[in-house]
Amino acid sequence: MPKIDPRSPEHVLPTPSHTVGPFYGHALPFRGGEDVAPLGHPDTITVHGYVLDGEGNPLPDALVELWGPRPDGTVPQTGGSIRRDPATGGYLGRNGVEFTGWGRIQTDPDGHWYARTLRPGARGQSAPYLSVCVFARGLLHHLFTRIYLPGDDTALAADPLLTRVGDRRDTLIAGDEGRGTHRFDIRLQGEGETVFLEYR
Amino acid sequence: MTLTQQDIDQEIAARHAAYEKGVADGAPVEHHPRRDYPPYRSSVLRHPQQPLVAIDTAQDPELVELHSPAFGERDITEIDNDLTRHHRGEPVGERITVTGRLLDRAGRPVRGQLIEIWQANSAGRYAHHREQHDAPLDPNFTGAGRTLTDAEGRYHFTTIQPGPYPWRNHLNAWRPAHIHFSVFGAAFTQRLVTQMYFPNDPLFRYDPILQSVTDDAARQRLVATYDHSLSVPEFSLGYHWDIVLDGPAATWIEEGR
Numbered sequence: 389m390p391k392i393d394p395r396s397p398e399h400v401l402p403t404p405s406h407t408v409g410p411f412y413g414h415a416l417p418f419r420g421g422e423d424v425a426p427l428g429h430p431d432t433i434t435v436h437g438y439v440l441d442g443e444g445n446p447l448p449d450a451l452v453e454l455w456g457p458r459p460d461g462t463v464p465q466t467g468g469s470i471r472r473d474p475a476t477g478g479y480l481g482r483n484g485v486e487f488t489g490w491g492r493i494q495t496d497p498d499g500h501w502y503a504r505t506l507r508p509g510a511r512g513q514s515a516p517y518l519s520v521c522v523f524a525r526g527l528l529h530h531l532f533t534r535i536y537l538p539g540d541d542t543a544l545a546a547d548p549l550l551t552r553v554g555d556r557r558d559t560l561i562a563g564d565e566g567r568g569t570h571r572f573d574i575r576l577q578g579e580g581e582t583v584f585l586e587y588r
Numbered sequence: 589m590t591l592t593q594q595d596i597d598q599e600i601a602a603r604h605a606a607y608e609k610g611v612a613d614g615a616p617v618e619h620h621p622r623r624d625y626p627p628y629r630s631s632v633l634r635h636p637q638q639p640l641v642a643i644d645t646a647q648d649p650e651l652v653e654l655h656s657p658a659f660g661e662r663d664i665t666e667i668d669n670d671l672t673r674h675h676r677g678e679p680v681g682e683r684i685t686v687t688g689r690l691l692d693r694a695g696r697p698v699r700g701q702l703i704e705i706w707q708a709n710s711a712g713r714y715a716h717h718r719e720q721h722d723a724p725l726d727p728n729f730t731g732a733g734r735t736l737t738d739a740e741g742r743y744h745f746t747t748i749q750p751g752p753y754p755w756r757n758h759l760n761a762w763r764p765a766h767i768h769f770s771v772f773g774a775a776f777t778q779r780l781v782t783q784m785y786f787p788n789d790p791l792f793r794y795d796p797i798l799q800s801v802t803d804d805a806a807r808q809r810l811v812a813t814y815d816h817s818l819s820v821p822e823f824s825l826g827y828h829w830d831i832v833l834d835g836p837a838a839t840w841i842e843e844g845r
Contacts, residue, residue: 391830392832400694402619402693403809403810405621406781408781465655468663471663474665477674490657511650512649514650526634527631527634530781552641577635583641585641587836
């Protein structure tokens with residue numbers, strides 16, 4: 389692609405998406421990617437689940453990214469999720485104090501992922517949710533979805549998206565396993581296929 | 589029965605012709621690949637069959653997705669964008685520099701955002717444990733880098749020309765040389781993972797991953813331009829590749845972006 393001339397909006401066309409492929413593992417995942425919550429924070433929750441294909445088989449080569457607000461609903465604009473050491477070039481990771489709101493998790497060999505983050509607060513017209521982006525080998529364009537947490541039936545009943553998707557809403561609401569742990573499987577295809585989103 | 593390149597070529601041609609006919613009949617241009625692209629066999633069980641549910645971001649400007657993770661200077665180090673300096677010795681292969689701008693759909697620079705890259709070494713092998721291609725590993729090249737875009741949305745990498753490599757989509761499947769890019773925008777909705785290719789690669793037409801972008805003009809946007817003015821004397825060849833992020837952002841704010 390020659391240089392894009394931003395003065396000609398008709399030529400400012402999007403760069404196509406492509407699959408993340410199978411070999412992103414030495415570049416994208418980082419130690420502590422799943423530990424989004426500051427250490428010992430009382431609002432910490434655990435979300436976990438499997439990423440599954442159309443035959444129900446778990447994907448060992450998927451990548452899940454999470455993005456969520458603080459418990460009071462404000463959105464963090466804090467860097468430092470993947471802190472580096474400028475002296476040694478080494479990896480420092482999160483400092484365990486600041487909440488960046490963002491996590492990145494590679495599924496393990498069993499197709500399982502987990503994250504510990506803060507319980508999100510409500511914003512706008514929506515019930516509280518974590519925003520999710522899924523990448524995988526074989527997936528040419530990432531998929532967006534949301535993780536709604538169970539507990540507040542009134543808020544969930546009033547949520548505009550959950551209302552719209554009818555009987556598929558359960559695919560967007562995590563299961564409660566007690567002690568702040570929630571199960572959320574991501575089904576890319578077939579029976580119980582997760583509701584995936586596009587933003588306009 | 590083993591799938592041959594010829595089988596895949598026919599599938600690619602059929603999908604391309606169907607797309608061209610659709611556009612001629614008034615269907616919209618498709619800037620992105622379809623998730624369902626059977627010539628790329630791995631997509632078969634990994635694409636949703638239900639239509640995506642559209643969310644109109646103008647209806648609720650408070651959506652979490654209209655914000656983005658923040659990254660800053662402490663998320664990178666000075667040499668993260670020079671993949672030739674990550675080990676004690678010099679990597680094997682042709683050094684290249686890759687630069688360009690990160691823009692949104694309005695042509696505005698996307699500033700201070702994280703760009704991550706990863707790639708195979710000059711022999712076409714990734715530094716990844718599950719990689720089975722028996723080309724040699726390079727102890728002086730890992731093939732992963734990151735940087736932040738500057739005030740003009742510009743990024744800059746120094747690396748090694750990656751080699752093409754075989755994969756197992758079908759018999760004699762070879763991927764054209766490419767660099768993977770992972771890019772953040774001002775909103776989570778602008779997230780992008782893609783691949784940059786090198787000009788005039790004879791493997792383009794045989795690769796179902798590249799051909800999954802069926803629109804000719806869109807596919808061309810994945811190919812960098814050789815730019816002699818970016819070549820560094822006695823050191824590296826230069827390529828230019830601009831990236832345009834799709835998807836809405838919350839508001840267009842001139843200052844501070």
